Structures are given as C-alpha cells and as structure tokens.
Amino acid sequence: MSGGSYYVPASSKWPILAGLAVGLFMIGTGIVLVFDTGMVLLPIGAAAIVTVMALWFRDVIRESRRGLYDAQMDRSFRWGMGWFIFSEVMFFLAFFGALFYVRVFALPWLDGEGAKGVSALLWPDFVASWPLMNPPDTNVVGPEAVVSPWQLPLVNTLFLVASSITLTLSHEAFKEGYRDTARNCLAITVLLGVLFLIVQGIEYYEAYHHLGITLQAGIYGSTFFLLTGFHGAHVTIGAIILAVMLWRIQKGHFSAHNHFGFEAAAWYWHFVDVVWIGLFIFVYVF
Amino acid sequence: MAPQSPPKATLEHSQSASGSATADGFQEEHHYRSGPLRWLLTTNHKEIGSLYLIFSLAMFMIGGAMALVIRLELFQPGLQMIQPEFFNQMTTMHGLIMVFGAVMPGFVGLANWMIPLQIGAPDMALPRLNNFSFWLLPIAFTLLLSTLLMPGGGPNFGWTFYAPLSTTYAPPSTTFFIFALHMAGISSILGAINIIATILNLRAPGMRLMDMTLFVWTWLITAFLLIAVMPVLAGVITMMLLDINFGTSFFNAAGGGDPVLFQHLFWFFGHPEVYIMILPAFGIVSVIIPTFARKRLFGYASMVYATAAIAILSFLVWAHHMFAVGLPLVAELFFMYTTLLIAVPTGVKVFNWITTLFRGEITFETPMLFALAFVVLFTIGGFSGLMLAIAPADFQYHDTYFVVAHFHYVLVPGAVFSIMAAVYYWLPKWTGHYPDERLGRWHFWLSVIGVNLLFFPMHFAGLAGMPRRIPDYALQFADFNMASSIGGFLFGFSQLLFIWVVVKCVRGGVKAPANAWDGATDLEWTVPSPAPLHTFETPPDLRDFKFH
Amino acid sequence: MRKGFALAALLAGLSGQFPISHATGWNMPVGVSQVSRDVYDLHMIIFWICVVIGVVVFGVMFYSLFRYRRSKGAKAAEFHEHTTVEVVWTAIPFLILVAMAIPATATLKNMYDASEADYDVMITGHQWRWQYDYMGEDVTLFSNMSTPKAQIAGTEEKGEHYLLEVDEPLVLPVDRKIRLLTTSADVIHSWWVPDLAVKKDAIPGFVNESWTRIDEPGIYRGQCTELCGKDHGFMPVVVHAMEQEQFDAWLAERKQAAAAEAGGVDREWGLEELVERGEKVYATVCASCHQAEGQGLPPTFPALAGNQALMDDLDRHIDVVVNGVSGSAMASFSGTLSPVDIAAVVTFERNAWGNETGDVVQPADIQALIAP
C-alpha cells in the first residue's frame, strides 16, 4: 500500500483467526448437540469469536481515528452494512414465509380444506386453528394457552418503539453537537433494549412453565420460538453494539460529521425494531 | 440506477483527530510478509483470488473423484464396488462439493482477481472481510468432508436434503453438515457484499455502470442474488437443526408442519442458486467471444437487461423442481409459465453471442474454443431445461437421469467450461506467460468428447425410465451407463491435463505482453502482465479509454 | 465444434428409428393411457421445436465460424446493435412458448381432475416397499421387490426383470378410472409408472391425488423416484392391469384370504411354524435395516443378533415392533403387519442368529395389545 487514497491494509491476522474461531464454535456446538458431551470447544469458540471481533474492530477504529479512511471508504462501509441488513431481512423473510405457509396452506389442508384437502383422510379428528392448540397427531401435546398480545408483548412493543425514538434523538443530538444529550439518549436506548430482553425472558418462562408453549408443542411452539428467539438474539447483538457505541462516544471517538459506526448500529437497531413490529402483528395479534 | 461516477478527488479525510491514534500503540503493517504466513493473512485481491481458484480446483478434483466412484459403481448393473449407503453419501457429497466448493468459489476467485482490474480499483472494497470470506471455506469443507468418517456416515440425503429424510431419518453427522453449510453460506454472503460494494463504489472515475464489462455486470447481479437467497438457505437449515435437536415440527405433519415447506424454502434458494452458477459464466463468455471475434459485443445493453430479467424471474420459478409433489393446479400453472419465460432473455443472450461472431474476424485460441463449446452445449442443456419446464411432461422426466443430463449440461460444459475458458483467457495476465496452446487444445478436445459421451446418453437413460440416485439399475439401462462411465473417466482424467497446463504456465512459457490477445479491449489489458501485486492504486485516467 | 450438428442429427435419427416399446428403448414410452399419450405428444412437440431452433441457431453459428475466420482473410465488421432484430428475436421465442403452453395447460388440467373415479386406491410408501389399500374393499397388499440378493451381488445370473419385479403387484382393472391417493409412512417416496405417465410424491402426513385409466391389459413397471434412504433403488412399482371380470375374481379371492388370515390369530401357534413364517417376514421387511444376519448397521440401525439387553426384555421387544420408536426410522408395525406376522417375526428374532431364548409369542397376545 501507499500512494493511493483508498486505504488497503497490508495484511491482517484477524480474518483467518475469525474463521478458525467460527469453526471452533460451530464444531463445539455440534459436539454438544450430537454427542451430548464436551462443553469445552463451544465456550472456547464463543470466547474466541468475541475476542477476535474486538481486536479486529479495534484495528478498524484505530485506522479510522488515524484518518486513513476517506469518503470513499465511508461509502464502502455504508454499502456493506446496507447489504448486510438486506441479507438479514431475507433471513427473517424465510421464517415469516414458513409461518404464513403453515397457517394459510398446511393446516387447512390437514383439516380437509383446499387443494390438498384429501390429506384429512389421515387425520380424521383434526381441526385446524391458529394458534394451533391441538396438533394433528395426538401424541404431540399442544400448548394449553397462548400469550396474550396485550400484556407483556405490548409492553415490549412500547419499549422497542420508544428505543427507536430515543436512538433517533441521540443521533440528531449528536449531529448538532450535543454530545451529552446524545450519550444520555443512547444510554436510555440500551436500557430499553435490556428491559425488552428481561421481559422476553419472563415471557419465555411463563410460556414454558404455565402455558405449555414449548419447542415440542407442535407448529405453534415451533414458529413462536423460532421467530421470537431469533429476534431476541438480534436484540441482544444490537444492544451490545449500541453499548459499544456508548463507550465510544464516551471515549470521544466520533465527530458530528464522522460517526458511521454509530449510524450503522442505529440502522441495525431500527431494522430489529421493524422485525418486531412484524412479529407483534403476525405472531401475537393475528 | 443512474450512472454515477465517484468524484475525482476522493481524498477528503475524516474529520476526527489523527494524531492521537498512534499514541495508543497502533502499528501499521507496512511491508508485505513473505512465506506461508503471507498467504494466510493477505488482504490482496489477487492473492485471495488465487486462493479461491486453488481451493476450487482442489474441490473439483475431490468432487470429481466422488463422481468417478459413482460412475464406477454404475458401470454395469449389480452392486460391485460399494454399498447403497455409501453410494448415497457419494452422490450427496459430489453434488454439494461441486456446487458449493468448486463452481461458486471458482467464480468468486475470478471475481476477486478480475473485478478490481476491470473497473480500475486498487483492491476489493473491504479487503479484510475478503480474506475472512475465503478462510471460512476450507474450514467449512474440512468439516463437511469429515462427516464421512463419523459414526453413521456423512450426509446421504442428496444435495437437496429433503426433510424428513434429512431430519428424523438422518445420520447423526447431519448437525455438522448443517454447520458446515452455515459457514459456507456466511462466506458467500460476505463475499457478495464485498463484490457489490466494490462495483458500486470503487469504479475508476469516469466509468459509468453501462461502461462496465459484462463480467462485472453479471457478477453485480449474481452478488445480489447471493445476498437475497443464501440467508434463506441459512434459515431453512436452521429449522432443520431445530427439528433434529430440539423436537420442533416444522417439517412434520404430526405437529402441524409440512415436509413440502422444506422444499419451498430450499428451492426458493435453490433455483436462484443455479443462476448464481451460470450468470458469471455468461459474463465470461461475453468478454471472450468479442475478443476473439475482434468485434464489439452485439447488443451490450440488451445483454445487461437480459441478465437482470433472468435474475428477477429466477425468484418466481422455484416450484418447477416440485411439479410432482402435488402442488395445487394454479401453482403448477404459474410456475410452468414463469419458467418458460426464462428462455426468452436467455435466448437473447445466445443470439447476441452468435451475432457477435457473425461477420467477425475469428480465431480459435483455447479460451475461444471453450467459450464456443459453452454456447453450443449450454444451449443444449437449456433446451432440456425447457422440456422439463412443461409440467405434464416433467411428471415423466422428474427425478430421472434426464434431469441429471440437463443439469450437467448447463453445469459442466456450462459453468465449468466457462471457468476453464476464463482461466485460459486470463492466465497470461496472472502469470505473464501464455498457456501452452497445443496442450490446451488437447485438453479441450478430450474434454468435449468426454463430456458428451458422459452426459448425452443420460438423456436416453432418463427417458427410458432410469431414476436418479440409485446405486443399481435394471438391465435395459446398461449400455447407456457403460457409455457414460467411459465418458466420465475420459473427461475426468483429461482434467489432469488442465492441471498440467496451469502448473506449466505458472512456471514459465511464452512471455505475454500487457495486452495478451490482440482483440482484447478491456481495462485489465492496460496493466502489465503479470499484473503487479498492486494495480490502480491511483485511479486510472479513463478520459481517452474506449469502453467495450 | 461440429459436434453440435452431429448430436442433433443423432438425436433426431434415433427418435425416429427406434420403435417405441414399453419402458425400454431410447425414448419416453408412449404408454397405455390417454394421458400418457398426451404427455408423449407434448414431449415430442417440444423436442422437435428445440431441434428446429437448434438447427437454425447452430446453423448460423457454424456458418459464421467457417465463413468469418481470420485465416480466411475475414475482416471484422463494425455493427453492434440493431433494435429491430433484437425485438424480433425476443418476440418469436415468446410466441413459440405461448404456443407450447396451451396444450400443456390442457393436459395438466386433465391430469388434475381426479373426480368421478370408479376405484380409489391408497398407496402408502414405506422404507422400502409399497402398500396398496383398495379403499372400501377391505383389501390391503404389500409389494416388496422380489429380485434375489444373489442377483444383485452378481453371484447369480440376473433375470429379465431384474430389480423391476415384486411379490405382489398392484392389480387394476382396465378401462376404469382409478383414483390414486399417495402418502407415506416415513420419508418422501414417489410412485412412478412410466407407461401410465403417473408420478406422484408420497408425502408423510399428507395425501396427494392422481388418477389413471389403463387401456390395455398388461404388466407395467416403474420405480420409486424420490430418494428415500438406503434401498431407494430397490423399491419397484409393478402394476398388473387386467379385464374387469378377472379383476373382480382376484378381488374376491383376496377378500377371502384376508378373512382366513384374520382367523389364524385365535389359534395357538407352535415355535417351529412361527419361526418359519417369521423368517420370511424378517427377510422382506426387517432385513433392509437390521441386515440379513441381524447384525444391523450400527449406529444407525441397531443389531438384533446378540443384543442381550433386548433378549432380556421381551416386553420391550414386542413394544418396539408394535409401536415403533418415535423420532427414528423404526416404524410402528401394528398397522402394516398382521398380528400373526408380528408374533412370528419377534419369535424368529428371539430364536435366530444365536439368540436362543426359546420364547414363543402368540398372535393372540399381539392382537390384544393392538386392539384391547
């Protein structure tokens, strides 16, 4: 490198270490799931991923702070983050697709309606409904009750919507140069994210212990935990990213014009929010 | 999208203080490392491109060796070499490795090498991410291959891994298979993001989108397809993981799920996936044919639109792989019509290539030979695809060797030939030497004869009623299979010649000038051969450059 | 490069030259039903369309390759665009496709109309055999491949219908509309008979409809066409079509046999006869997983020979066979084997391959378990 304006790092050990860390983590998880032993590689892999990510991002932050990145580099980051979020959208779309397919096609068919209604020959007693309380095969025990959308989920919706607002406030404040306001609003955002996760934890506890909604409780439990679980994982990641941004604001890393790290985190958080609205409507309300 | 050119002066630096940064101990690695570590840690697009290509070749050999095991067993009726369980593992692994390990990384390697050179960029937009994308692959495929040694064996449910054969009835190693695919998927997504960012953001000033070569165009669209569908694959294998390990019922009617849901999700990924394996090939052929016909590509704009049309349509045809699963009639008709439509933009491409040849000034160097064979044999594969698209007839073709013939025609003399054409075409740029023309011709003719002997009889076997994925077959299919097997070995062993040509070319040969082919006009031919490690560190001045 | 021509010519020549026989030869069989003939016609039409387009396209291509080579002194022309031409070659293929889609749509609609059938047959796929239920007739049969292992291993000469023969074919009357309902008990299978142009996946938990009306008496062979595990290649379909009277007689005979079989449950069975019967059941049903000598394929399929834990626990042995092991490939056999067969196979397993428990399981006890 040298000469050109576009910064190309000469070499880096983090990518290959990151690859190994991911591999370690996945193999570790596989060993636990398949052979039911060896809780060794899994935590090592997870720790390795976190460490390598921290070190990799540390390099990026340092390069950025040294002014090695020009506006073109900034655009590369923007395209990168944008398309990454698009890939996440598609990931959730697959899960929503599964939910719609089951509700609109599979269950009615099993109950004798629609193009493949003959399938009811196999399940004479089955009645389709959503939420599905009584799965076709009586050996699969369905849930006893469902989560009411107007209690905890509504609270959570409010938390996330509020967090989006505080995050936007934080960003605007930052652009205007009110660093302290920005920091405070961001802190509230993270707090709301954490509250969301706590409430979801309570909800899961309720679901498992009082409502009989489990992963094994037929397709309702399956889709419920698939969608809310992966969303929850994204909230966790988003909250951690925002916490890092809080720390970086504190450290004075960003300027009013140059704070793409912060913006990327905000994009991600808004995306997670929008997914929740979809969840609230299609998993809880309808 | 409006043509956009980045401003010439791209030197505006970030506003933040830069002085204090060195204080926290940051050390920039100024010099290039040497030795093996250099290859492990590289961020250079050319080196990463080479890594991808080497990896792809290795996987092609492994996947090919598995195919030869299949062909050996099918040489004659009866079970001679291997047992059905192992046969199924070979079929599955062959498909997976060729698709995810050989063809996709092959194209990504070419993209890494050539996209920055063709758009005048100093490197890929996100060089470290690029290295990460690559290194996930060897890890993923080592894990995938290791499943063969696990108790119960490796994946044995076909590369399409339909539930519940791949869930309730699968060997224990399936969980590892899922994780391997997750890693390959992450690699693809990140690689595609990088390619898009590079193309949209790093073009030399003055190069509009409609100035880009078709190779760059097709890759831009392919990368979009990758980002759109790889996450869906990740989603569906995650659901499998839950069904296997956590007792969910996504693909199990007993709990209210549906095995066919798996197929919808898989093919929503799977069909665009097959175009991911052919669009870059279209791009390659579209740069090689004009070079050796010494004539501008006919219908540049319609080529771009046709590529986009194919990509868009590819999201609307997925259930043509599922005509026999019992879809409702309306769905069946919808997917039949959309699938037929794809022939229109693809036809435009074929016609454009041929019109480029028409009244050209043609010579037949090895890259051109492979490109021409591509046009003919891919079209034959496209024709059989069109036959498959006729839903009522597909009831007869589906899951027979007719389908196997179809997809090998589009994949082997299609995708793989295009990669070989590209390698012959760009080897002078990579190594500074011309590949040995005489050996190249031998390689070409043996491959063409071998590949047709290998895959053409499969049409007949399929029409006569031979199902796919069977280790043994009825006597009336014996002659076709014997011919196929002989062709398979001929084609397979001819590839050793290819390796020889490449190795020879890396080590020496006739020196190539900057512009190695007299008909070539694209930007990569303005840099010296071999291309130095760093090119276009300052963007080239394109004011006088004649695009295509 | 000249190969393109050669191949097209070869293909065209072959399809005309070779007589169409049933499920053999080089081309799709014409088949023995109206639908199969319609499908065959569609196949040939699209094939010839492709040949014609291929001849034109490759014709221009090879003409150019010969005429405009540099070695013959060709000089490159300059043109690189021509809107009219491009519109034309977008429109013409489109019209061809529309023309193609019309008959295809008609045939497809017809294939989907399974109403007003004379007989309903429920086809259930199992790993790895077919079950046929004549609905409303109380007749059920199981159809296993009957090709001997020795032929597959190559120690015996292969017969004429190698891999395409079964112990019990699906028997159907000609000239009657038969509705075929396909489903599966385990993984996805697919039921295919080329001569009928019927191929339908058998999806566990769902039922698919299709239908056929066979014109000519005869024996028509096909195979399972969806990868369904280890013995997917050894799961043939055989349909025996006969005149209505013959079919009626066959059905009546079947009903009687079923009744007689049911009677056998009540009597006391001896060890010898159970083992003898059990050995047959084992070979046709269980051996595909647990292997001929009971050695299994661990860890996927457990061994039954020398399985001490199993031999010590007769109740569990019976329970596993009757109810299956949920979430595994071991299916419940209470619906697919008769009580006599279950008793026989368990007795056999407990007295074979060095398992010498001497246990005798009575069919009546199994019957009591299944229908208390």
Ligand code: HEA
């Ligand atoms: C590179 C990969 C690739 C490509 C490019 C294609 C291209 C096409 N494929 Fe193929 N296909 C596969 C890879 C590919 N396929 C694979 C891997 C499978 C099997 C998966 C599995 O089950 O394992 C498969 C299976 C498959 C099926 C399912 C078969 C079955 O399982 O029953 C169908 C059905 O419609 C189909 C159709 C098509 C069509 C219509 C095209 C079209 O894009 C082709 C268009 C091209 C042309 C038509 C030729 C050129 C056009 C002209 C010269 C214009 C004029 C022509 C006319 C108007 C006729 N393909």
Ligand code: HEA
């Ligand atoms: C791009 C993808 C790609 C490529 C390049 C190939 C290449 C080949 N394929 Fe592939 N094939 C698929 C993708 C591909 N295939 C897919 C997706 C399936 C479906 C899988 C499924 O059903 O799930 C399939 C299925 C498939 C089948 C059907 C299996 C079945 O249904 O049971 C067969 C059978 O002949 C076959 C054969 C071959 C052969 C002979 C080659 C040849 O081109 C290979 C060339 C050989 C070499 C390159 C070997 C070189 C190595 C050496 C010379 C070293 C020496 C080796 C030995 C001594 C053993 N393939």
Ligand code: CUA
């Ligand atoms: Cu049953 Cu394949």
Ligand SMILES: [Cu+2]
């Ligand atoms: Cu497809």
